[in-house]
Amino acid sequence: MKSLKKRSLESKGWKVGSAREFLNLSDEEVAYVELKLALSKNLQEYRREKKLTQEELARRLKSSQSRIAKMEAGDPSVSLDLLVRSLLALGASRKHLAQMLS
Amino acid sequence: MKSLKKRSLESKGWKVGSAREFLNLSDEEVAYVELKLALSKNLQEYRREKKLTQEELARRLKSSQSRIAKMEAGDPSVSLDLLVRSLLALGASRKHLAQMLS
DNA sequence: ATATGATATGTCATTTTTGACATAGAGTCA
């Protein structure tokens, strides 16, 4: 694992395999976190494209503005589930999601 | 929404927008569920390709055999997070995940 | 300057997801 990337993730509050379990699963953990961050980024772009405020999107999802903000900020407390459901609520298709990944 | 598809999802124990909220958000909900089911399917194939038992995969993930079984069965109690982490643990790349979606 | 609208951040009780466990089915082999 690249120390640099790890450092940058930790700075956002993520726990990236802390010191002792520094091998094996770490790569997958990092891939997972990066995947979520990629979706976060796309979520914000998507929402702005649609000219929606966080509050409006929250209402559609029956969620809350603060949760949307945390999602877009890449907060570790938000699940992939919510990210994906948000993107779908914004009209993203599975094809779109696929493009965000690759 | 196609009644047929809805019926088939409900039969697996999924709650697909029950009767009154039969419009609007339903499509996204269905897309979300189908997405999970697609990953479930791929998970089982992937695991078998790798010649791993559910228990072995569970150990890698620090999860349990029963959870893996539920994932592969498309049980509504499992999150996208766990599905994706499982696929990553099996060596799937983001590109692979993308292909599963599109 | 200050009011207004959007976004960020922290906290917390409630809900959902989790791993663990028990146990049941289903297949194979001696």
Added chain:
DNA sequence: TGACTCTATGTCAAAAATGACATATCATAT
């Protein structure tokens, strides 16, 4: 037959994610 391996299914306490709320920050317009 029974022993063995793998998978399915149900339950539940513990852990994680959630929406709601308060409040802070940051523009930008008046």
